[in-house]
Amino acid sequence: MKIAVYGLGYVGSTTLACLAEMGHEMIGTDPNPGKVELINAGKSPMVEPGLPEMLAKHRATGRIRATTDGREAFKDADACLLCVGTPPMADGFVDQRVLEKVVLEIADLRLESGRTCPMLVRSTALPVVHQDIIAILEERLAGRQTPAYVVHPEFLREGSAIDDFFHPAKIVFGCTGECGRNFSESLYPGITAPTVYTDPLTAALAKYADNCFHAVKVTFANEIGALCKGMGVDSRLVMDVFCLDTKLNISPVYLKPGFAYGGSCLGKDLAAMNAYGKRTGIHVPMLANVEESNLNQIRAVADRILATGTKSVGLFGLAFKERTDDLRDSPLVILGERLDKAGVKIHIYDPAIYAVAYSGSHMAYALEHLPDLRRMISDDAPKVIGASDTIVISRAFPGLAWRDLPWREGHSIMDLNGSLDLAGVDVPVTGLYW
Ligand SMILES: NC(=O)c1ccc[n+]([C@@H]2O[C@H](COP(=O)([O-])OP(=O)(O)OC[C@H]3O[C@@H](n4cnc5c(N)ncnc54)[C@H](O)[C@@H]3O)[C@@H](O)[C@H]2O)c1
Numbered sequence: 001m002k003i004a005v006y007g008l009g010y011v012g013s014t015t016l017a018c019l020a021e022m023g024h025e026m027i028g029t030d031p032n033p034g035k036v037e038l039i040n041a042g043k044s045p046m047v048e049p050g051l052p053e054m055l056a057k058h059r060a061t062g063r064i065r066a067t068t069d070g071r072e073a074f075k076d077a078d079a080c081l082l083c084v085g086t087p088p089m090a091d092g093f094v095d096q097r098v099l100e101k102v103v104l105e106i107a108d109l110r111l112e113s114g115r116t117c118p119m120l121v122r123s124t125a126l127p128v129v130h131q132d133i134i135a136i137l138e139e140r141l142a143g144r145q146t147p148a149y150v151v152h153p154e155f156l157r158e159g160s161a162i163d164d165f166f167h168p169a170k171i172v173f174g175c176t177g178e179c180g181r182n183f184s185e186s187l188y189p190g191i192t193a194p195t196v197y198t199d200p201l202t203a204a205l206a207k208y209a210d211n212c213f214h215a216v217k218v219t220f221a222n223e224i225g226a227l228c229k230g231m232g233v234d235s236r237l238v239m240d241v242f243c244l245d246t247k248l249n250i251s252p253v254y255l256k257p258g259f260a261y262g263g264s265c266l267g268k269d270l271a272a273m274n275a276y277g278k279r280t281g282i283h284v285p286m287l288a289n290v291e292e293s294n295l296n297q298i299r300a301v302a303d304r305i306l307a308t309g310t311k312s313v314g315l316f317g318l319a320f321k322e323r324t325d326d327l328r329d330s331p332l333v334i335l336g337e338r339l340d341k342a343g344v345k346i347h348i349y350d351p352a353i354y355a356v357a358y359s360g361s362h363m364a365y366a367l368e369h370l371p372d373l374r375r376m377i378s379d380d381a382p383k384v385i386g387a388s389d390t391i392v393i394s395r396a397f398p399g400l401a402w403r404d405l406p407w408r409e410g411h412s413i414m415d416l417n418g419s420l421d422l423a424g425v426d427v428p429v430t431g432l433y434w
Contacts, residue, residue, distance in 0.1 A: 174203020
């Protein structure tokens with residue numbers, strides 16, 4: 001393919017070199033004449049292992065050239081890869097001006113040439129920025145062409161950019177409608193990686209989720225490190241042990257959006273570490289704010305339910321998770337308490353708790369927050385549904401088919417779980433974060 005790369009910074013220069021290595025005919029464009037001259041001299045505009053050699057090699061093969069002229073870059077291109085900067089503005093929000101300008105320049109060249117050359121946006125931008133730019137693009141194209149705007153996030157890391165480029169963990173295309181499913185094979189011949197074709201907004205957020213997670217991981221390791229050091233323990237060994245656990249730690253477990261955590265261990269052990277930090281003056285602001293963030297999840301759900309004006313809520317699930325009758329620190333107890341105190345009539349379906357309502361070892365905790373719990377709790381799902389307008393479901397219950405329950409007009413469901421089978425349930429469902 002003939003590919004134009006807009007922006008010859010870290011991402012653009014690497015892309016130019018690596019795609020040339022894969023056999024494409026590349027042209028890069030950047031308004032910075034210094035970068036363009038360096039590339040045309042077969043040199044790298046930035047420090048990146050392996051990049052100078054690859055650029056020199058493909059200047060020699062003739063597969064790479066660069067220009068300051070965007071029009072020249074577009075002339076024969078089959079696809080445009082946009083790798084321009086999206087720096088932060090004063091409040092941290094994305095400065096979209098360069099990206100928008102380049103998109104419109106390419107749009108004009110597309111209209112002029114009559115070629116719907118797709119734009120693959122490798123620059124990182126928030127969904128709202130892409131939405132805005134797509135709307136501006138559509139206005140400029142005025143129905144004469146489809147947007148052919150693809151959010152194609154780049155996941156490489158500086159310092160190992162070339163290796164990352166040839167061995168990506170995943171390839172993501174967020175397409176506006178007509179995205180060709182063969183993009184990946186055409187662009188990256190020989191590269192095998194899980195490839196996702198999705199919508200532009202999901203693709204954009206996949207990149208942000210990654211980087212937020214990386215930032216959280218580094219901060220987490222450093223805060224654990226600080227507490228370990230304070231306790232005279234080598235955090236490198238602790239984290240080596242931590243990383244051995246690919247079942248619960250380095251795994252998809254606990255990485256599904258859903259309701260707050262609870263139970264007798266997470267909050268308690270987090271509190272112990274935070275208390276140690278406080279007593280010894282070791283500042284761990286991320287760990288110190290986790291509980292507040294967790295409580296905020298409960299408050300936010302309660303507020304969303306109360307904002308509907310509902311008078312009665314059926315809580316499906318009260319224990320802190322499925323397959324237990326443990327109520328300690330259950331976020332569902334706290335949610336029930338907030339709703340109860342706000343004057344909402346509460347009905348609860350949880351057969352495991354119903355069975356131990358007078359004997360359970362942790363009923364005291366629940367009764368402290370929900371004094372009327374024994375009146376609220378039931379093992380009769382239809383009865384709870386019948387008595388409630390809003391049904392809040394935190395988990396599936398084995399043997400309970402949601403569609404067979406006595407739903408009626410006026411019912412609504414808040415799904416806190418995200419993987420419930422609600423097929424055939426003909427009432428409005430609000431997902432917590434989906
Ligand atoms: N650096 C990384 O490791 C990395 C990794 C993944 C994604 N990203 C994202 O990729 C994008 C580019 O990052 P970068 O680090 O390569 O940025 P960079 O600042 O190194 O490069 C951006 C380039 O765009 C050029 N440019 C400005 N206006 C232009 C125009 N009108 N036409 C063509 N080029 C123009 C600039 O001169 C500059 O050379 C950003 O959105 C960034 O968030 C960066």
